[in-house]
Amino acid sequence: MKHRISALFLGTALALAAGSGAMAQDKTVKIGVLTDNSGLYSDLGGAGSTLAAQMAMEDSGLAAKGWKIDIVSADHQNKPDIATTIARQWIDVEKVDIFMDVLNSGVALAVNNLVKEKNAIMINTGAATSDLTNAQCSPNTIHWVYDTYMLANSTGQALVKAGGDTWYFLTADYAFGHALERDTTAVVVKSGGKVIGGVKHPLNSSDFSSFLLQAQASKAKIIGMANAGGDTTNTIKQAAEFGIVAGGQKLAGLLLFITDVHSLGLKVAQGLNFTETFYWDLNDGTRAFSKRFSERMKNKAMPSMVQAGVYSGLVHYFKTIDAMGGNPHDGAKVVAKMKELPTDDALFGKGTIRADGRKIHPAYLFEVKKPAESKGPWDYYKLIGTTPGEQAFRPLSESACPLVKK
Amino acid sequence: MQALYAQLLVGLINGSFYALLSLGLAVIFGMLNIINFAHGALYMMGAFCAYFLLNLAGIGYWWALIIAPIVVGIFGMILERTMLQWLAGLDHLYGLLLTFGIALIVQGVFQNYFGSSGLPYAIPDYPQIGDWRGLQGGINLGFMFLPIYRGWVVIFSLVVCLATWFLIEKTQLGAYLRAATENPTLVRAFGINVPRMITLTYGLGVGLAALAGVLSAPINQVRPLMGADLIIVVFAVVVIGGMGSIMGSIITGFALGVIEGLTKYFYPEASNTVVFVLMVLVLLVKPTGLTGRAA
Numbered sequence: 001m002k003h004r005i006s007a008l009f010l011g012t013a014l015a016l017a018a019g020s021g022a023m024a025q026d027k028t029v030k031i032g033v034l035t036d037n038s039g040l041y042s043d044l045g046g047a048g049s050t051l052a053a054q055m056a057m058e059d060s061g062l063a064a065k066g067w068k069i070d071i072v073s074a075d076h077q078n079k080p081d082i083a084t085t086i087a088r089q090w091i092d093v094e095k096v097d098i099f100m101d102v103l104n105s106g107v108a109l110a111v112n113n114l115v116k117e118k119n120a121i122m123i124n125t126g127a128a129t130s131d132l133t134n135a136q137c138s139p140n141t142i143h144w145v146y147d148t149y150m151l152a153n154s155t156g157q158a159l160v161k162a163g164g165d166t167w168y169f170l171t172a173d174y175a176f177g178h179a180l181e182r183d184t185t186a187v188v189v190k191s192g193g194k195v196i197g198g199v200k201h202p203l204n205s206s207d208f209s210s211f212l213l214q215a216q217a218s219k220a221k222i223i224g225m226a227n228a229g230g231d232t233t234n235t236i237k238q239a240a241e242f243g244i245v246a247g248g249q250k251l252a253g254l255l256l257f258i259t260d261v262h263s264l265g266l267k268v269a270q271g272l273n274f275t276e277t278f279y280w281d282l283n284d285g286t287r288a289f290s291k292r293f294s295e296r297m298k299n300k301a302m303p304s305m306v307q308a309g310v311y312s313g314l315v316h317y318f319k320t321i322d323a324m325g326g327n328p329h330d331g332a333k334v335v336a337k338m339k340e341l342p343t344d345d346a347l348f349g350k351g352t353i354r355a356d357g358r359k360i361h362p363a364y365l366f367e368v369k370k371p372a373e374s375k376g377p378w379d380y381y382k383l384i385g386t387t388p389g390e391q392a393f394r395p396l397s398e399s400a401c402p403l404v405k406k
Numbered sequence: 407m408q409a410l411y412a413q414l415l416v417g418l419i420n421g422s423f424y425a426l427l428s429l430g431l432a433v434i435f436g437m438l439n440i441i442n443f444a445h446g447a448l449y450m451m452g453a454f455c456a457y458f459l460l461n462l463a464g465i466g467y468w469w470a471l472i473i474a475p476i477v478v479g480i481f482g483m484i485l486e487r488t489m490l491q492w493l494a495g496l497d498h499l500y501g502l503l504l505t506f507g508i509a510l511i512v513q514g515v516f517q518n519y520f521g522s523s524g525l526p527y528a529i530p531d532y533p534q535i536g537d538w539r540g541l542q543g544g545i546n547l548g549f550m551f552l553p554i555y556r557g558w559v560v561i562f563s564l565v566v567c568l569a570t571w572f573l574i575e576k577t578q579l580g581a582y583l584r585a586a587t588e589n590p591t592l593v594r595a596f597g598i599n600v601p602r603m604i605t606l607t608y609g610l611g612v613g614l615a616a617l618a619g620v621l622s623a624p625i626n627q628v629r630p631l632m633g634a635d636l637i638i639v640v641f642a643v644v645v646i647g648g649m650g651s652i653m654g655s656i657i658t659g660f661a662l663g664v665i666e667g668l669t670k671y672f673y674p675e676a677s678n679t680v681v682f683v684l685m686v687l688v689l690l691v692k693p694t695g696l697t698g699r700a701a
Contacts, residue, residue, distance in 0.1 A: 038517065039522065040523075043523040046522070173674075173675055201670075202674075202675070202677060202678040205678070206626050206632065207420050207625075207626075209419065209420075209556075210417075210670035210674075210677075211670065211674065213409065213412045214409065214671070217408075229522075229523065230522070230524065233523060233524065234627060241544075241553045242551055243543075243553070259521070259523050263523035263525065263526065263627060264526055265528075267526075267528070268526065299520065
């Protein structure tokens with residue numbers, strides 16, 4: 001007991017000292033993985049994100065250098081109010097330094113504000129909304145993996161070029177769906193296409209037949225699915241049932257994850273085009289990581305790009321605080337340093353972080369393989385195009401982010 | 407106008423799931439006085455059972471329609487024997503809490519092993535007669551493309567619903583059941599094994615849920631949370647129809663499916679709430695539900 005109390009005093013003293021900036025050698029870090037652990041997005045983030053954080057910590061070698069790293073994880077249930085309550089508790093009581101994953105755009109925007117107010121850090125690998133690095137950008141947030149602008153830019157442009165010049169949207173009715181529809185519409189119009197209608201459906205719907213019939217009646221060449229997770233898989237499955245693809249209309253999965261393709265099966269998913277920034281079978285580095293990851297997953301799943309992003313983001317974070325010689329517990333300061341250093345890891349390759357918090361790396365346009373082309377479980381994608389990082393994301397000249405100096 | 411017909415038909419399809427599920431709930435509530443919150447989880451188990459039958463034993467859809475309800479029904483009867491029977495005579499709340507807990511545990515276990523995105527289950531492609539490939543494909547009705555499978559779901563569930571209603575309201579066995587609910591002691595005096603009958607009734611209600619699960623497996627992904635998403639709506643259906651009323655729950659099930667379908671057409675943003683708005687209105691005007699009798 002005595003030891004515990006003295007340890008507590010020591011800890012408090014250290015924290016105070018670090019707070020005053022007098023001692024830079026505070027080597028404690030607390031990482032919070034805030035994600036959907038039980039709902040429709042839990043396969044693409046969830047426990048896999050926590051595992052990725054764990055692996056990043058083990059691989060960093062920081063423990064051997066005297067660092068003490070803790071990882072906590074919580075389920076935000078896709079509800080912004082629950083997420084901010086947890087986030088507040090984490091920052092105020094548990095002294096969490098950095099938030100990882102934070103999927104769901106509604107949740108991400110809410111946590112984004114809190115993290116800025118409390119000067120913590122968020123490396124967002126899960127949410128899609130491009131607002132995180134545009135109007136809502138923050139000196140404490142880095143948007144790591146993908147965003148709606150990039151998805152729209154890559155998939156949208158490719159489909160319009162291939163002749164899909166009339167669009168109808170099926171949109172999940174919350175921040176993410178709205179952002180994705182807005183950004184895709186902009187790209188479609190810019191590329192010479194036309195949006196002839198759309199319908200907004202509630203998040204987590206199980207029946208899409210009504211919406212699909214409306215899409216079918218619109219006669220649009222492309223039905224853009226501005227939704228994700230279980231909503232997208234059910235849409236695709238039911239579209240096949242209603243003969244939508246057989247009738248000549250094409251489905252555009254604007255945001256699809258490998259876990260979705262796995263769950264649909266190749267027979268239903270074959271031929272879909274969509275964009276991701278990570279695939280386990282891209283190169284030796286991604287394969288080696290994914291193999292280790294999959295062995296430790298309960299259902300032997302390969303990592304999604306969200307989970308891979310958690311690993312990659314933390315690798316860079318660890319590198320940065322190690323270079324700083326200690327954890328200043330000052331979110332904006334660490335993020336500024338992270339933006340100075342170039343990023344480099346086995347999963348996303350070499351890259352940079354822009355002033356607006358956008359992490360830059362290439363975007364890959366994939367097509368889902370036919371069942372005959374697949375050599376086994378998780379062998380699902382064919383790479384059909386690569387957009388270099390500088391062109392994949394919103395150019396800084398169009399940015400509404402106040403952090404960008406013009 | 408064409409679009410409207412199509413939405414009506416689609417609504418009817420969803421309504422058949424509501425009807426099958428709310429019917430099971432109504433049977434269980436009417437006979438056992440238990441608010442069975444595990445119904446969604448049992449529905450999900452039915453779909454998973456079909457998936458396992460196909461992928462582990464090579465047993466296809468048609469057999470799954472029979473086997474899955476029996477397997478899950480037996481699981482239900484074990485639940486009733488080991489847990490639910492001790493709650494007889496207590497307040498409804500105890501049964502509700504117990505079954506809610508069971509639902510959370512069952513869903514948690516499935517999610518732990520199978521994740522949240524679900525597993526694929528295809529529409530059956532046999533028997534093959536001429537151009538027919540089982541229930542795959544569809545028919546162009548002029549105003550819409552009707553997948554054959556959806557048509558099958560409507561007809562099949564309508565038949566099952568009516569058969570259940572007939573069994574309970576028009577047969578000797580049903581008469582015993584209803585009598586046992588009214589006055590178990592008296593019925594026992596006639597030499598009828600009331601506890602066994604109650605167990606079988608619970609099994610029947612659970613079997614109906616599992617059957618709905620098998621029916622929905624080819625339409626929706628087989629997901630651990632497929633029931634949790636549906637069960638709240640189904641409870642609203644039961645409340646609107648009148649707790650424990652067999653015919654009431656069948657008719658309300660189909661009717662609400664149609665109303666929801668129309669909402670998806672006219673004001674899609676409200677399609678998840680329209681059922682609950684109706685529930686509130688019905689409760690305000692007629693607290694026992696549309697066909698319920700005052701207790």
